Amino acid sequence: MRTPSLRKFDRLKLAVFVGLVVLSLFPRGIRAQERDTLPEEKYTVAFQGISLSEALEQFLIATNGSISIAWDPLLASGKRSFCVISEVSVNDLLTCILNGTGLDYIIRSNGLYVLELATEGPVSYGHLRGIIIDRDTEQPVPNASVVLTEAKRGLSANQQGMFLFPRLLPGIYHMQVRHVGYRPSLVEIQINSGDDVSTEVILESESVLITTPLVIDGFGMQPNSLLLGSADASLEEITANLNSGTNGLLQSLDAMPGVRVNDATSDIHIQGGEAGEHQFRLDGAPVFLPLNVASFIGPFSPFALGNITVNKAGFAARLGSQISGIVSAEHDLRAPASIRGAKNGSQFTIQVDPLSSNGRYSGFWQLPGGRHITALGAARIGTWSLLAPPSLTNLMDNWNTVDTFLLSAFAEGNTPFANLPGSGNPAIQFVDLHGASKIRFGALKTLHLSSYFGKSSLGNNLTNIDPLDQTSSIVSQLARFRDLYSWTNGMAQARFDVVQNAHILTSLRLRGSMYNLSHDFEAPDEFSGTNTEDDGNRVYEVSLDGTVDYFLDNGQEVEIGAELTLTGSRFTVAGTQQFPLFHESSGIRFATYLEDKIQLGSHVVVEGGSRLTWLAARKTLYAEPRIAARMDWLNTPVGDVSMFWATGIYRQFVNQYDISSRSPRTFVSSTRFWMGNDASVTPPKAAHFASEFLIKPNAKWSLGVESFYKHQFHILSVDYSASSTDILSDLKQSEFLKTT
Incomplete structure (x- = not known):
C-alpha cells in the first residue's frame, strides 16, 4: 500500500520541479522576444586584400564579441578578403568577408558560427x-x-x-x-x-584651357600619356580655320606638331613622309582624295565632319598598314547646340560662300526600349557660275594659257614659240553628299552607318567649240585643246559594336571605297597623232573586318582582329609616248593582328602586338611587329611627367603615285593614281622609332618634345622611261615602277 503512495509523491515532486523550471525560464523568454523586436545592428567595413585571419579578427571586434566564431587556422592560411560593404546584417557581413575564399559558414544550434570548405554556392565574382x-x-x-x-x-x-x-x-x-x-x-x-x-x-x-590640339589615342589609367602618339582636331578647330571660299578643313591640321600641309596642293605630310605614304579614312573606310582640287575647295563639306585624328610614327597594330601614318576623320553626329537637352529634335542649316552652297540636317530621337537614334545629312554644291570670286577667276584664266614648249612634246605640227591665250571658260565644279547615323540599342549595342559621295571637275571643256574647225587660224586652233579633269570618289560602311559579356567586346564592319579619275585631253588631228589621249584611274576596295577585345581578370586587355580585303585598280597614263601605259589588276589580302596591353606597376603601360598580312598575288605572308610604352609620373617636383616610346615595322599594300600631267596647260601639275600591289613588286617597307616627352607643371602650362626616326627599306616610284608598243598591253607593275 505504501508503494503506490510513494509513486504518487514522486510524480508530484517531478511535476513541481518541472513547473519551477518553466516559471524560471518564462521571463527570459519574454525578454528575448522584446530584444528581438529591437532594430538589428548594421555593419560597414572595407577590406582591401587583407589576410582572412585579420579580417575575421576585425569581424569579432566589430560585433563587440556578441558573435562566437570558430575556424581552423589551416583553412584561412594564405587567403585574403576583399570586402567593401555598408549597412548590412552580421550574416551578410560574414558572407562578404568569405566571398572568393572558397569558405562558407554554418550556425550550430548553440549559435556558434563554424567555418568550413564551401561545397556549393553562388558565383564569387x-x-x-x-x-x-x-x-x-x-x-x-x-x-x-x-x-x-x-x-x-x-x-x-x-x-x-x-x-x-x-x-x-x-x-x-x-x-x-x-x-x-x-x-x-x-x-x-x-x-x-x-x-x-x-x-x-x-x-x-x-x-x-588648352594651347595645343587635343590628342586622344591610347590606353590605361594615365591621362597625360594619352596626349602622345597622335594629334586630334575637333569640329570647332576645323571650322575656326575656314575662310570664305578656302579649304580650311585640311589646313587646320597644319597646326599639329609633326604635320605639314602643302600650301599649293593641300597634301598632308606626316613627320616628313610623302603624301602617298599615309592613308585618309572617313569613319574607318579609306577615301581616295584627288590632287589639286583639295587646294581650292577641300575634299569634304566642312560641316559634315566632327574631328580629324592624325596617328603618327609608332602607331598601333590595330590601326593598319601604312609606312607613314593614318589620318582618320569622323562624321559629326553631335546634336546641334540649339536643341541639346531635348529628348527629340532636329535642325536644318544652310550656308553660302563665294564658291559653294552648304546644307546640313541633324536630328536625334529617343525611342522606347532604350534606343537612341542620331542622324546627319550634309550636302555641298559648287556655285562657280554664279559667285566665282574674281581673284580665282583670273587665276584659272592664267592656268588656261597654252604653253607651247610643253605642247611641242606631243604635237605633230610646228608650233609657235609663244604662249597662247586659251579659249573657252575654265571652271571648277563640285558636289558632295554625306549621310551618317548611329543607333544605340540600350547601353551595350550600337550600329554605325555612314556614306560619302563626291564628284568634281577642273579645267576647260570647250563645250561649244569645235576643235577641228579649219576656218580659224592655226593659233586659234592650238588654243582649243580640250583639257578636263574629272574625279569621282566615295565610301560606305556599316559597323556593329556589342558588349557580349563582362569579358568580351566585339565589332563587325563591312566597308567599301571607290575612286575614278578621267583626264579628257583632246587635240585637233593636225597637231596630234590621235584624237584623244586620256589619263585615267579606277580603284575600288571592299573589306569585311572584325575585332574582339578580351579583358582578363588581372586587368590585362587583349585585342584580336581579322580583315579580308579585295582591291582592284585600272591604270592608264598617256605620258609622252605614242601609246599610253596600261595596267589592270585585282587581288585579295587577308590580315590579322594581335595586340596586348599590360599595366606594369603604377607608372607603365606596354602595348605589344603584330600584324600578319597574306598577299594572295605574291603568295607571301608579311609580318609587322610593333611595341610601345606609355609612362606617367604624377605630382613630381616639376609637375606631371609623361613619356611615349614606340617602334615597329610598317608595310603598305595600296600605293599612291603622282605623275606629271600630259597637258600644255597648268590646271593640274600632276595626276594622282592608286594601285594595289601585284605579283611583280614587293610592298614598300619602313621601320619607325618614335619618342615623345610631356611635362605639365600645372593645368595652364605644358611642354612637349617629339622626336622620330624612319628608315625606309624600299619604296616604289614611277619609271618615266617605261614605254609600250601596244595600247592593249597590260604591263606588270615592275615594268613601269622602280624600287628606290
Whole structure:
C-alpha cells in the first residue's frame, strides 16, 4: 500500500520541479522576444586584400564579441578578403568577408558560427560593363579614363565609349570617369555575387584651357600619356580655320606638331613622309582624295565632319598598314547646340560662300526600349557660275594659257614659240553628299552607318567649240585643246559594336571605297597623232573586318582582329609616248593582328602586338611587329611627367603615285593614281622609332618634345622611261615602277 503512495509523491515532486523550471525560464523568454523586436545592428567595413585571419579578427571586434566564431587556422592560411560593404546584417557581413575564399559558414544550434570548405554556392565574382555618353550630344565619349577606386583598377574606354571590368568582388565601388573637356563624374556601383551589371555614365562638357590640339589615342589609367602618339582636331578647330571660299578643313591640321600641309596642293605630310605614304579614312573606310582640287575647295563639306585624328610614327597594330601614318576623320553626329537637352529634335542649316552652297540636317530621337537614334545629312554644291570670286577667276584664266614648249612634246605640227591665250571658260565644279547615323540599342549595342559621295571637275571643256574647225587660224586652233579633269570618289560602311559579356567586346564592319579619275585631253588631228589621249584611274576596295577585345581578370586587355580585303585598280597614263601605259589588276589580302596591353606597376603601360598580312598575288605572308610604352609620373617636383616610346615595322599594300600631267596647260601639275600591289613588286617597307616627352607643371602650362626616326627599306616610284608598243598591253607593275 505504501508503494503506490510513494509513486504518487514522486510524480508530484517531478511535476513541481518541472513547473519551477518553466516559471524560471518564462521571463527570459519574454525578454528575448522584446530584444528581438529591437532594430538589428548594421555593419560597414572595407577590406582591401587583407589576410582572412585579420579580417575575421576585425569581424569579432566589430560585433563587440556578441558573435562566437570558430575556424581552423589551416583553412584561412594564405587567403585574403576583399570586402567593401555598408549597412548590412552580421550574416551578410560574414558572407562578404568569405566571398572568393572558397569558405562558407554554418550556425550550430548553440549559435556558434563554424567555418568550413564551401561545397556549393553562388558565383564569387560580379562583372561591370558600360558606356560613357556626352550629355549634350547623346554620343559616346571615346578613350575616357575609368577608375574603380576600391578595386585599384583602371582602364580607358574604347573608341565607342565602352568599357569592361570583369571579376569584381562583391561590394560597393566608386567609379571615377574623366576626359579632357568634361567634368569628372563619380558613380557608385553595387556589385553582388554573380551579377553582370550594366551602366551608362553621362559626362557634362566644360571649358578647358588648352594651347595645343587635343590628342586622344591610347590606353590605361594615365591621362597625360594619352596626349602622345597622335594629334586630334575637333569640329570647332576645323571650322575656326575656314575662310570664305578656302579649304580650311585640311589646313587646320597644319597646326599639329609633326604635320605639314602643302600650301599649293593641300597634301598632308606626316613627320616628313610623302603624301602617298599615309592613308585618309572617313569613319574607318579609306577615301581616295584627288590632287589639286583639295587646294581650292577641300575634299569634304566642312560641316559634315566632327574631328580629324592624325596617328603618327609608332602607331598601333590595330590601326593598319601604312609606312607613314593614318589620318582618320569622323562624321559629326553631335546634336546641334540649339536643341541639346531635348529628348527629340532636329535642325536644318544652310550656308553660302563665294564658291559653294552648304546644307546640313541633324536630328536625334529617343525611342522606347532604350534606343537612341542620331542622324546627319550634309550636302555641298559648287556655285562657280554664279559667285566665282574674281581673284580665282583670273587665276584659272592664267592656268588656261597654252604653253607651247610643253605642247611641242606631243604635237605633230610646228608650233609657235609663244604662249597662247586659251579659249573657252575654265571652271571648277563640285558636289558632295554625306549621310551618317548611329543607333544605340540600350547601353551595350550600337550600329554605325555612314556614306560619302563626291564628284568634281577642273579645267576647260570647250563645250561649244569645235576643235577641228579649219576656218580659224592655226593659233586659234592650238588654243582649243580640250583639257578636263574629272574625279569621282566615295565610301560606305556599316559597323556593329556589342558588349557580349563582362569579358568580351566585339565589332563587325563591312566597308567599301571607290575612286575614278578621267583626264579628257583632246587635240585637233593636225597637231596630234590621235584624237584623244586620256589619263585615267579606277580603284575600288571592299573589306569585311572584325575585332574582339578580351579583358582578363588581372586587368590585362587583349585585342584580336581579322580583315579580308579585295582591291582592284585600272591604270592608264598617256605620258609622252605614242601609246599610253596600261595596267589592270585585282587581288585579295587577308590580315590579322594581335595586340596586348599590360599595366606594369603604377607608372607603365606596354602595348605589344603584330600584324600578319597574306598577299594572295605574291603568295607571301608579311609580318609587322610593333611595341610601345606609355609612362606617367604624377605630382613630381616639376609637375606631371609623361613619356611615349614606340617602334615597329610598317608595310603598305595600296600605293599612291603622282605623275606629271600630259597637258600644255597648268590646271593640274600632276595626276594622282592608286594601285594595289601585284605579283611583280614587293610592298614598300619602313621601320619607325618614335619618342615623345610631356611635362605639365600645372593645368595652364605644358611642354612637349617629339622626336622620330624612319628608315625606309624600299619604296616604289614611277619609271618615266617605261614605254609600250601596244595600247592593249597590260604591263606588270615592275615594268613601269622602280624600287628606290
